[in-house]
């Protein structure tokens with residue numbers, strides 16, 4: 160069976176072997192973050208719908224889990240905001256009922272947690288990984304470019320409220336970008352919001368590869384570590400840059416070679432590579448960032464999107 164809504168499994172440091180489930184088509188989201196690795200949001204919406212049919216997702220999950228070893232986690236993520244899918248809670252309940260040994264993680268931008276129905280739908284998850292990049296209106300508009308009815312205060316209140324109800328783990332991700340949300344006012348506001356949210360852990364992250372706007376600058380690794388040292392949270396870590404990531408066991412040389420071979424024949428977009436290689440865009444992204452950081456490939460911005468091509472030797 161070819162899977163349309165499942166991807167991986169991918170080895171993950173924190174989640175073990177994780178099977179991905181994509182509950183919204185590319186690229187439907189409540190935000191249009193300047194740093195998004197999935198590209199520009201084509202449908203910026205707060206409307207919750209059954210974007211991907213429940214029955215089809217369940218069929219794929221049953222087929223996969225009958226014919227493959229059990230993953231440690233099933234992770235809801237992908238190329239948009241998974242809580243926009245109205246049936247996410249039903250999918251979680253189905254997995255919990257039929258495959259109780261598998262844990263469930265949800266990667267979300269957290270903007271819909273202010274809606275009690277969304278909170279309720281995630282209650283059976285084991286881990287929720289929300290993001291919070293902005294605790295001031297200006298930074299929220301600048302960096303996350305939200306759907307116009309979203310408010311940064313409600314985003315934070317939703318996270319606080321969810322924390323009070325949710326018995327699983329909350330691993331918060333904070334994405335920092337130079338000139339967007341790294342000034343002292345933004346950092347102070349973020350710190351006090353996190354104090355109120357009380358996540359179980361915090362990850363500080365920054366740009367690995369081009370986002371959807373040109374000229375974005377990552378916050379340096381040293382600066383991230385300085386911020387980490389200034390914030391008084393016990394479980395806070397800085398995500399290692401790509402150069403360090405390459406040494407990890409999950410890095411597969413065969414996939415890297417397949418990406419290089421494919422784009423050596425003709426430049427490809429992320430979506431082209433995903434179709435040609437049969438690997439989910441999120442997985443391919445990891446290899447593109449490393450190849451780009453190592454100077455092996457370069458990007459070309461053309462009508463159909465960002466193309467990747469081999470870098471010519473000078």
Ligand code: SF4
Pocket residue numbers: 188189190191192194195196197200238239240268
């Ligand atoms: S919330 Fe996530 S998927 Fe949506 S635009 Fe931001 S980075 Fe991309």
